[in-house]
Amino acid sequence: MTTTTVEATRALPAARGSRAKAFLRRRRPLLLGTLGILVMLAAWQVCASTGVVDETISSTPLRIAAAEGHLFGSGEIWAPLRLTGxxxxxxxxxxxxxxxPIGVLLGRVRFLDEMAQPVINVLNAVPYVMFLPIIIFWFGIGNTSRVLLVVWAGILPLIINTIAGVKHLDRDFVRVAEVFCAGRLFFMRAVALPAALPFILTGVRLALARALVGAIVAELFLASGGLGYFVQTATANFDMTGAMAGIVIMAVVALILTRAIGYLERRLTHWSGSQPNR
Structure with a gap:
């Protein structure tokens, strides 16, 4: 065996170890997050099995897993899930x-921003559920009211983050656009929007979470179907396992969507140099 062959054989395990370390480093947030969820579920199961908490009130992870299998196997959950979706x-x-577009416009036009800020601050400070009677009075209890509540819940964080992104443009970007005599529309499309993209995607992530909560709240008060109505009905019938199964489905959907937005942030804004660890 030649010296070169020996060195290559020795280097092979080191290369494999480096790849394994790199893989663990990239997947560390996902692995630690999964471990945290497993620890929480294990503690929940132990507390329920030892009588620390009442199983009839809190249910258990094992019961909920069985209920999930029944709901998806029988197809009972598909109609509520489709309606909420x-x-x-x-x-x-x-x-x-x-x-x-509203956030970009307010961020670039100063007098419109000054006019809109008091309204935005008031609407953002007051819980949107407080406006539910007005929405019902104006639009009834149909699909229009439920969709409007979802929009109301999610649009303010998106507008606020977009305004912040447009207002905090790098001055070098603005100077270059001015040197090349870029028009207003071209500047908005080619400079302002791409530069504000990290803020916008953060706003989308916040809007997504609040919009999902808005959809569930709307179904609690205005619907005869959907995941919110399913959980409410199960709770009214003292079926805590079924109610927790519905809540787990909401949590999984929210987690998947949030991870998807995080992936888009990493792919589309890697140039910003301020990517969060996810």
Whole structure:
């Protein structure tokens, strides 16, 4: 065996170890997050099994897992999940399509921003549920009211973050655009929006979470279907396992969507140099 072959054989385990370390470093937030969830579930199960908490009130992870299998196996959960998904998707779509242009406009036009700030601050400080009677009075208790509540819940964080992103543009970007005599629309499209993208995607992540809460709240008060109504019905029937199963589905959906937005942030704003560890 030659010296080169010996060195290559010795280097192979080191290379494998380096790749394993790199993989663990990249996946560390996911692995630690999964470990935290498993520890919480294990503690919950132990507390329920030892009588520290009442199983009839808190249920247990094992019971909830069995209930999830029954709900998806029988197809009972698909109709509520589909209804909530439609309301949430439509409301979030309207939020993004309307919220980003409004935020960009307010961020670039000073007098409009000064006019809108008191209204935005008031609406953001007052819980949107407080406006539910007004929404019902104006739009009834149909799909329009539920979608409007989703939009109301999610649009303000998106507008506020977009305004902040547009206001904090790098001065070098603005100077370069001025040197090349960029028009207002071109500047908005080619400079302001890309530069504000980290703020905008953070706003989308916040809007997503609040919009999902808005969809569930709307179903608690205004619907005869959906995940919120499913959980409310299960709770009214003292089926805490079924109610917790519905809540777990909401949590998983929220986690998946949040991770998806985090992935987009890493892919689209890697140039910003301020990426969060996820």
């Amino acid at each position: 439609l309301e949430f998707g439509l409301g979030l779509g309207i939020t993004i399509v309307a919220g980003i």
